[in-house]
Amino acid sequence: MEFRKNIETLLSTFLETREDLFLIDLKISAADDVTVILDGDNGVTLQDCLDASRAIEFNADRDEHDFSLQVMSAGLSEPLATPRQFNKNLGREIEVMLADSTTIEGELAKVDDEKITLILRYRKPKDIGKGKVDVEEEKEILYSEIKKALVVVKF
Helix, strand or coil: CCCHHHHHHHHHHHHHHHHCEEEEEEEECCCCCEEEEEEEECCCCHHHHHHHHHHCCCCCCCCCCCCCCCCEEECCCCCCCCHHHHHHCCCEEEEEEEEHHHHHHEEEEEEEECCEEEEEEEEEECCCCCCCEEEEEEEEEEEHEEEHHHHHCCC
């Protein structure tokens, strides 16, 4: 537990110097393999990962505790986890799996500390007559209802 606390402190100290970066996840395996996943308001560069790695590597005592270290950015396959990550992706299409396992896809329009707002665009049958009409509506989703949210990549 003391080893984890030391890594958290070193990482926290580094992130205080880089307010544009934020921690997504810190994993430490039973074999002391440390994995740090970072994201940033403007993305994460290779240099950002190197700087974070050095901040931990150069300040941890390997004689006291041997470990392996991997620092990476949150990729497109990583789910959005924090309001800050959602905010960074405003205007993008995201797919949200809700706690009841239903899936909603829409444009991320608003983000606050409690919820996100998606703009849903779809076609539905006309109330009278044949054909379909375009529909656009807003849907608010509380973070507590979100099981998983991913940015939709379109080619």
